Amino acid sequence: MKKNIVVGQSGGPSCAINASLAGVVSAGIKSAEIGKVYGSFNGIEGIIKNNLVDLSDTTEKELELLKITPAMALGSCRFKMPTDFNSEVYSKIVDTFEKNDIGCFFYIGGNDSMDTVLKLSQYFEQKGIDIKVVGVPKTIDNDLMLTDHTPGFGSSARYLTVTVNELIRDISIYDIPSVTIVEIMGRNAGWLTLAAGMPYFMGGNKPDYIALPEQVFDENEFIDTISNKLKTDNNIIAVVSEGLKDKNGEYVGSDSKSGAVDNFGHKYLSGVGKYLELLVKEKIGCKVRSIEINLMQRCAGHLASQTDLDESKIAGEKGVEFAVAGQTGIMVAYNRVSDAPYKIEYQAVPVKDVANFEKKVPTEWLEFENEQAKAKIVEYILPLMQGEVKQQLDENSLPQYFIIKK
């Protein structure tokens, strides 16, 4: 008898995670080996609580809209699976799977979600339960091992490149010295900040300063560089990662001796952008502004990359293919086989080699004035953000979304 499947989403949103969901659902519906296709609300929590929705009747037209809808249509969670297999979390999960005759569980998410895939697959193997567990990667941070890049990164990269180009237009209008500091997501890996630096890496002269968590950040060097640039250029723009650290490995701006307090008298940690804004004001004294790109860099579906959404949907479909072929404890990965023309293949990699690792920007790419490094960065990032996604507009010319009702 045919088994059913269930799919969940976890971690932070992206513009592409629903494309992967559309891929799993589409392939699940089409597969002769699969019965019903369920979705789990709020990731693994929906499995624990048996809070599922039957997605088997989703139409191709609905899947097309789901593909371009940002954030998680099924909701998300931040749930760390217990290491103790005797925990009732595992028995509840098994209950839900048995109750709904589940043969395979697909989990779309980042690092933490791959830890869930790993633990569940190990648990089922140990208990001799024949339920496959397959991970489909997702993270705008692009920090997963064993995959050329992650679904969601290309769309955020496209958003950041276009937005920084627009900010460069905006800040260039006044004929007085000004510094603009743009803070980009990425606590430990600088991939998104690299993407924000693309207008420079592609041959422009801005952004003027790019700083990643993979580099040691030196405040004096930063102020010296900005001051020097201000001698010949009035409008300076810096893009910096939220995770900048100093030579002691401390997050920039987190200095406990600073004595910053908020309006309520509590110790106050500003973000790195705001901190550097205050630093420029203090040390240089010119007009300065910081901009935190914030959630927009992960949810701006209207500026998603077509390449990213196409690949992300196929990643979901491939997950189903791998599961039907009997694989478990794996994650779908992108293997880049060619740069020009850009071409990737999809493969299954052991999730144990992915979970709880982080992929950093290579050291040799960090010499930003080196032409070879610049070429490497462009060669890597540019193909991932190609293609304008056609939004489905309603009668008011506003983008439409696919909403799954709880």
Next chain:
Amino acid sequence: MKKNIVVGQSGGPSCAINASLAGVVSAGIKSAEIGKVYGSFNGIEGIIKNNLVDLSDTTEKELELLKITPAMALGSCRFKMPTDFNSEVYSKIVDTFEKNDIGCFFYIGGNDSMDTVLKLSQYFEQKGIDIKVVGVPKTIDNDLMLTDHTPGFGSSARYLTVTVNELIRDISIYDIPSVTIVEIMGRNAGWLTLAAGMPYFMGGNKPDYIALPEQVFDENEFIDTISNKLKTDNNIIAVVSEGLKDKNGEYVGSDSKSGAVDNFGHKYLSGVGKYLELLVKEKIGCKVRSIEINLMQRCAGHLASQTDLDESKIAGEKGVEFAVAGQTGIMVAYNRVSDAPYKIEYQAVPVKDVANFEKKVPTEWLEFENEQAKAKIVEYILPLMQGEVKQQLDENSLPQYFIIKK
């Protein structure tokens, strides 16, 4: 003999100010009554310094690209014209105009720029100098009198509506209580915050809270409302204007008794969004985040409104038409003649009745739960943000801009 014309841009950027520039240049080139078409770098400062560029050879294709390029292609300034007509500023301006045989000056800008138009036109009249001065409105703030709306507002409104819709998707994913506060530009007028509230006014249930500078902001009422909403809904989103004031007319968060200090020990004024974030943390204690939409709401050309860009270009063309007909000391204005179908006419209004006034959101629109008020708001804003602008993409599928080299 045919006279030449010159055009300048002033104030803060928008997505539509280059469309008006394209309109002036296009009509200037086509007019049989006009010789050369000059641009002035950095607004009136370029006139004072005789820093002009000849735009007479701009092609139709270039004008099409200029129309969709965000921010000011000619640069901007913040220059307050002296009230004393004996100031050498006026004689320098006359020098430049005489040197370049200028018969008309077009100034594209907001409130302050219309003050320049007013003063210059009064000066020329008083001195008996036959140079026309025509204002073309521009401000995302939508706060100019005697015009139904301002060029630039519709594009920012479109950006804000789409972005808030995407943020609503983003914040809805977690099944835990959270509050998101979105800070919108508009120091004295709440038009942009109204636009950010469109997902609610158009019939949705979010944003959950909308606050404009036209209303007295009460912290206790804010906290009570948010707390109540959290009883039945986990994911609350508020959109607030940067210019909220309390019952004493003080800007919210500016309380000098708060004792907030920055990392460098200086008194620190956070924006209203950050202040309300800290307030929610203090009074409610749930997960809370503030998002300052910042410059993106004025420079996101990729999400401009086609209606806005079309109207803005025509506004520039009409300015030339009015000047050729002999008008001076006027501003081009939009007169809405019909809501359904939406239709406007262009007219010349006396700039003396525009400069230094501010148009606020009508009091009767501020009852946000009143269906008639909601309908009024939608009827007013929705037509202005209609239409997706087709970007001109380069070989890397990135938006192209028209750059005027200094």
